[in-house]
Amino acid sequence: MLSLNSQLSQKIQTHLNQNRRSLNESITRLASGRKINSAKDDAAGEAISNRMTSRIRGQQQAIKNAKDGTSMAETAESALSEIDQRLQRVRELTVRGINGTMSRPDQDATQAEINLNLMEINRLTKQTEFNGINLLNGSAGKVPIQVGASDGETINLDLGSEGFDTKSLGLKDFTIAGIPGQAHLIQKLQGQALDIPVVSPNTDLSFHGTGLTNPTLVETSTSGYGNQRFIRSGTSSTGYTYYQASIVASHDTATRHSKVSVNAGDELYRSVASVDGVSVTGSNVTFTDAAGAPINNARLVATGTRYFIAEGTGSSTQYFRANVSADPGTQSISAQTAAGASPLSPPSFSPVDKVNGTSTITLDPTNVQVDYTNADHQTIQGALHTDSDGNYFLTAIPGGSNTSHGYRYATVVNSEEKGTLLKVRTGIGDVVTYYKMDQISATTHVPQDHTLVRLKEVGSDFRFKHPDDPLATLDRAIAKVDAKRSELGATENRLGSAIDLDHSSIQNLSAARSRIRDTDYAKQTAQLSRSQIIQQAGTAVLAQANRTPQSILNLLQ
Known part of the structure; x- marks a missing residue:
């Protein structure tokens, strides 16, 4: 009997515990207003409703984005409307200014007002901004407006790539009268550059020629040679060879950098191959001094355009300035030392430190x-x-x-x-x-x-009249502004449609999400009442079951 009562008590307690969980669940749902308070309540429903929440919140932000995009488009369109008004005034003034009855002062006054209107167009283009983004100079390009909660759900607000200043509109230096x-x-x-340093960290010095060794730029002012410049090639131990120098030098004031390029020409005292088309064979050249006496052991050499008679060999060679003529008929050449010419001293050279x-x-x-x-x-x-x-x-x-x-x-x-x-x-x-x-x-x-x-x-x-067709140019500029205004208006309509769609989608998604996670108060209140009644009845029954064994024990006493 005691065993049966114990089992009955345990069963009653089990039912009471189950009913208590049901009662707590009902109280929680009624208190929170949500059917799903943790993933264990409805694992699949929790995942589905959470995805819906992401979509709803994303679309709520997308509505704000679309409204911002609409404000941006309206700002740009408003500025373009002002530019259009300035262009209309410029066209009106142009029609007046190109009339043949206008005097020069009248044209100047008309041109001045035209220029002021064009300045205002440039100012509007430069200063029209939305949240720090310039809207009319072409730098913004296509602005993507995120109008949905997913990737790719955008509407591009095309603010162009050229801009609307006078240059972009073809109105730079717009002048109504002139040639x-x-x-x-x-x-x-x-211009001319003076005293370019040959050797300097800011000078690129280069030599050009075959067989040059350790080239340096030198000059001689020795009497009889003139102030000529040469490239000195070689070393003191091997000896030097001198070539006439052709110099190209330049300087850039922006970079403060110079270039000096030196090209090697003829060698100093080069052998002469021909004179006025007559080839030098050696035997066809007659050498005489100023008095007409023959000169033996001589050869004809030149430095630049100057001819010299070289007499002797090796270190004993002497050089005389010479007058040279050629006879094409006899194919002969005459070389005569200049009157009063004396042997020239060997030229001395000094480095060139600057050029022009x-x-x-x-x-x-x-x-x-x-x-x-x-x-x-x-x-x-x-x-x-x-x-x-x-x-x-x-x-x-x-x-x-x-x-x-x-x-x-x-x-x-x-x-x-x-x-x-x-x-x-x-x-x-x-x-x-x-x-x-x-x-x-x-x-x-x-x-x-x-x-x-x-x-x-x-x-x-x-003056230069520019352009040749001022009225047609203005018509093209006005058409460009009007086209962009129309495009912006169409984009504003698209953004309005996106906003309406987002509102509808949010409404429907919110209703669907509510059915999944929100509490059905009528059903849950009934469930709460049922659980409370069962809990009260179960507690009374459990108390009765617990008293029955105690009564039997009292009888045994």
Whole structure:
């Protein structure tokens, strides 16, 4: 009997424990609002709902991305709308300015307003940004907008690769009146380089010729030889051979670097092969002194274009300046020492430490000085400057003070029609005119690292009309802006569609996820009541089962 009651008690406790777990589960689900509170509740459901959560959160962020993309597109489109307004005004002014009834001052006033509108277009292009990204200069290119929660779910916001400044729109140096032609900026000039060091860390020295050994550049000023330069080849122990030197030297002011290239020519006292087309055979050459007396044991040699009679052999050889003539009819050659000529002393040589050459001059005020003389014969010393972007310009009036036309500054340009010119901008509206120049004087003193350039306006100013079809060019620029505005509008519509789709997807995914993991309160409340009733009944029954053995023991006593 006791054994049966013990088994009954254990069964009741087992059921109570099971019911207690069910009761705790119901309480947890009702308290958290979630059907799945740990993976053991529903392992597969937990994985599925978690993937849905990733998708939902990704799409929520994608909506924000798409809205940011829409804001970026709207910013760009707004700036393009302003550029379009400036272009419309420029076209209106151009129609006025090309009318034949306009005087030169009227055209200048019209051109000034056109230029100010073009400046505003450049400013808008340079300064229109979104979150630090420039929208109109072409640097942004295609901006990918992530509009979905997965890879590849993007919409490209194409901000172009060329930009919308005046150069990209074909309106650089837009001028409504003038002669046909176009000029291009010159950054460098050619001049003379003085005193280039032959041997220096900043000089590339090279010798060119066959059989040269330890070549050095030397010169002689010995009477009778002239101031000639030679390549000395060989050593003191083996003896020296001298070759006439042809020198090409250059200097670059930007790099402060020089090049000296020395080519070997004829050997000093070379044998003469022919004179004026008559070959030298030895027997057909007559040698005489200034008095006409024959010279024996002589041969004809030359240094450069100078002829010499070499008399004697070895170290006893003497050299005389000679007048040489040839007779093609008799194929004979006459060599006669010059009147009053005496034997020349052997030439002495000294090293050449500097040469002159050409200079490539980069217009940079760091080491280049430009003296500018304007059309009014006013000279501005040190006229070369650079602006905030590093571009050079020349002050065109003394001290940069105002004139009746406002400030003036210039650059050096080249045109196929007129050659090298000075391009002068005048007044706030930057009205462009051109001047011819006197011959440019440019000299670089290499050791001092200083270059002086002299420029001078001459003659009357003139203009280049650019382009030849101003109205058609403006129409193309306006069409380019309109096309980009239309494209941006279409992209904004696409982004709006992506936002709507993401909202719908989030709504549906959230409902599906809720069915998997969220608590069904009606069902769970019923389950809780059932478990509570069972728990109370089980506890009462267990107490009754535990009292029955105690009653039997009391009877036995």
